[in-house]
Amino acid sequence: MLKIIRVHNELLGTYGDRGNADVLAFRAGLAGIATAIVDISYRESIPSDGDIYLLGGAEDAAQILSCNALSGGSLHGAVEKGTVVLAICAGFQILGKSFYANGEEQRGLGLLNVTTVPGTSRYVGDIKVHSELLGIDLTGFENHGGKTLLGAGAQAFGKVLVGHGNGDTGVDGAVSGNIFGTYLHGPVLARNPEFADLLLSRAHGAPVKVSDPLADRYAALRREVTK
Amino acid sequence: MGSLRLKVAIAIAKSAGALSKSLGRGSGETLPGRILLTLCPNAIELLAQSRVVILVSGTNGKTSTTKELVSQVRTVGTVVTSSSGSNLSRGVAGALMQDSVFAVLEVDELHLPEVVAQTNPAVVLLLNLTRDQLHRMHEVKRVAARWHEMCKSADPSTLFIADVDDPFVNFAITGAASAVRVSFGGAAHSRHPDGAVCPSCGRYLDWNDGKYHCDCGLSNEYANHTYDGGSAGYRNFVLASLAADYVGVHNALSNIELRSDYRGMERATEKVFAGVKARVRLTKNPASWTEALAGVTGNNVILVLNAREVDGIDTSWIWDVSCASLAGKRVVVTGERGADLAYRLHVEGVQNTLVDTFDEAIAVFGVGSVEVLAAYTAFFGLVGR
Numbered sequence: 001m002l003k004i005i006r007v008h009n010e011l012l013g014t015y016g017d018r019g020n021a022d023v024l025a026f027r028a029g030l031a032g033i034a035t036a037i038v039d040i041s042y043r044e045s046i047p048s049d050g051d052i053y054l055l056g057g058a059e060d061a062a063q064i065l066s067c068n069a070l071s072g073g074s075l076h077g078a079v080e081k082g083t084v085v086l087a088i089c090a091g092f093q094i095l096g097k098s099f100y101a102n103g104e105e106q107r108g109l110g111l112l113n114v115t116t117v118p119g120t121s122r123y124v125g126d127i128k129v130h131s132e133l134l135g136i137d138l139t140g141f142e143n144h145g146g147k148t149l150l151g152a153g154a155q156a157f158g159k160v161l162v163g164h165g166n167g168d169t170g171v172d173g174a175v176s177g178n179i180f181g182t183y184l185h186g187p188v189l190a191r192n193p194e195f196a197d198l199l200l201s202r203a204h205g206a207p208v209k210v211s212d213p214l215a216d217r218y219a220a221l222r223r224e225v226t227k
Numbered sequence: 228m229g230s231l232r233l234k235v236a237i238a239i240a241k242s243a244g245a246l247s248k249s250l251g252r253g254s255g256e257t258l259p260g261r262i263l264l265t266l267c268p269n270a271i272e273l274l275a276q277s278r279v280v281i282l283v284s285g286t287n288g289k290t291s292t293t294k295e296l297v298s299q300v301r302t303v304g305t306v307v308t309s310s311s312g313s314n315l316s317r318g319v320a321g322a323l324m325q326d327s328v329f330a331v332l333e334v335d336e337l338h339l340p341e342v343v344a345q346t347n348p349a350v351v352l353l354l355n356l357t358r359d360q361l362h363r364m365h366e367v368k369r370v371a372a373r374w375h376e377m378c379k380s381a382d383p384s385t386l387f388i389a390d391v392d393d394p395f396v397n398f399a400i401t402g403a404a405s406a407v408r409v410s411f412g413g414a415a416h417s418r419h420p421d422g423a424v425c426p427s428c429g430r431y432l433d434w435n436d437g438k439y440h441c442d443c444g445l446s447n448e449y450a451n452h453t454y455d456g457g458s459a460g461y462r463n464f465v466l467a468s469l470a471a472d473y474v475g476v477h478n479a480l481s482n483i484e485l486r487s488d489y490r491g492m493e494r495a496t497e498k499v500f501a502g503v504k505a506r507v508r509l510t511k512n513p514a515s516w517t518e519a520l521a522g523v524t525g526n527n528v529i530l531v532l533n534a535r536e537v538d539g540i541d542t543s544w545i546w547d548v549s550c551a552s553l554a555g556k557r558v559v560v561t562g563e564r565g566a567d568l569a570y571r572l573h574v575e576g577v578q579n580t581l582v583d584t585f586d587e588a589i590a591v592f593g594v595g596s597v598e599v600l601a602a603y604t605a606f607f608g609l610v611g612r
Contacts (some may be wrong), residue, residue, distance in 0.1 A: 064425060
């Protein structure tokens with residue numbers, strides 16, 4: 001049984017990223033792997049026995065609240081065990097060392113060696129990135145105002161082909177072990193089933209390959225039209 | 228600016244509109260307003276001066292609420308109103324070109340502060356604020372903050388009538404000199420879909436069955452008028468009736484008790500397509516889809532999703548709408564972004580058929596009747612057929 005923890009969705013759920021959990025559970029089901037989606041709200045403590053932790057995009061005030069609640073270390077314990085984490089947009093920024101919200105610098109969780117500063121404009125629109133790890137192009141939609149700088153040793157999640165990613169730095173997101181951060185909404189796992197399967201494989205400890213022609217057709221269509 | 232310039236500008240704008248209509252270039256509805264504002268940039272201020280202006284804004288329900296208010300206010304005087312959905316400055320200017328006692332106008336959320344400053348309205352009806360077109364609005368909080376500044380700087384004679392079950396609207400009117408607070412005993416659902424954070428102070432907002440109370444004082448526990456809960460159509464009807472009462476419509480409030488059917492408050496139209504009777508309802512964002520899905524009663528459903536500018540160019544939000552109530556129904560999906568919706572339904576376990584065009588969707592049913600939930604641009608495409 002894979003336990004999928006959807007962290008603070010009422011705060012980090014502004015851009016439909018809750019769907020990432022639904023896609024993971026659905027594809028795991030097709031592969032014969034049982035899952036449970038556990039929604040953990042701001043008032044609850046984060047369980048340490050999750051297999052996949054998901055954080056989504058948010059408005060500024062919500063991002064600050066969520067980050068403060070997580071700063072007690074609840075996510076750190078899980079991450080130290082090598083658990084899979086996928087963080088989108090505001091959630092990605094939270095995992096870094098610092099970010100800006102409500103016009104002020106905020107201290108992040110420091111799980112990824114990145115810092116986010118205000119960008120030169122708001123980055124809104126379709127985005128396509130090439131992931132070396134997956135060997136494919138991924139598509140999504142970005143809507144943020146942050147420029148994310150990679151620290152020493154930090155690896156980008158993808159190379160930007162269309163859009164802005166980490167604020168026109170040529171790359172999007174960051175990866176460290178099993179921690180993935182990206183600006184791609186969509187939700188990213190709905191538009192890129194290969195990425196969902198990678199996360200499931202990492203969490204399951206064995207390759208998970210799912211056959212769902214509808215998902216493949218949808219992903220192919222988005223890749224074709226995003227240019 | 229002399230009134231002569233205004234009169235000449237109106238004459239030119241009107242003939243340009245008539246010409247455009249006769250040439251078949253669109254409906255000629257926004258062109259006159261656009262020309263008027265080019266020739267006379269302060270036309271809205273000048274034309275608003277001599278009448279009672281009522282503005283209606285909110286994420287959802289603007290058009291139907293405005294329509295209802297117009298029909299009520301017409302019983303006591305002449306009314307001008309904007310043509311359906313034409314809610315930017317040019318639509319406002321176009322509507323004001325005709326003489327009247329009252330002007331009842333729907334206004335886009337982001338344009339409302341400007342129009343309030345220009346028209347010095349008697350009443351502003353604030354319905355709701357939820358996520359919509361985030362590529363343009365960016366954040367709900369951003370729109371609420373603009374409204375808050377607007378309420379603070381409005382003339383003290385302007386009355387804001389507001390649904391305080393929506394914390395964003397409630398926050399907006401905290402700065403208003405005069406406001407009527409309306410509650411329906413709590414938010415329509417157990418909580419506002421985007422209301423996890425207090426828009427006033429940024430604290431976490433705890434909800435209890437549609438009620439909220441923040442330490443900073445923002446709460447829907449206190450209201451000037453409290454009504455029973457109900458559909459969005461019902462709530463907007465009540466708000467329209469309160470605004471009508473304020474501007475002197477007799478018995479406006481007793482209408483609330485008399486009426487029981489609010490389907491007329493929905494943005495919907497009935498048409499027959501290739502022998503299939505369709506009720507087409509406008510659905511445009513998570514709150515609006517949730518409301519529309521709850522209203523689906525039949526077994527045959529067509530969902531049309533587009534993602535043009537006014538629809539919102541990002542479709543991610545469809546994952547925040549539960550479509551589980553459609554399971555077991557005959558569901559056909561189409562639209563320019565039909566594939567997005569078809570996959571979303573697939574993951575939720577709702578079987579559906581994806582087709583390329585609306586006509587193919589109709590052909591799937593062949594006979595009988597169908598309920599159509601259509602994105603903004605798709606809705607107007609179907610209405611215009």
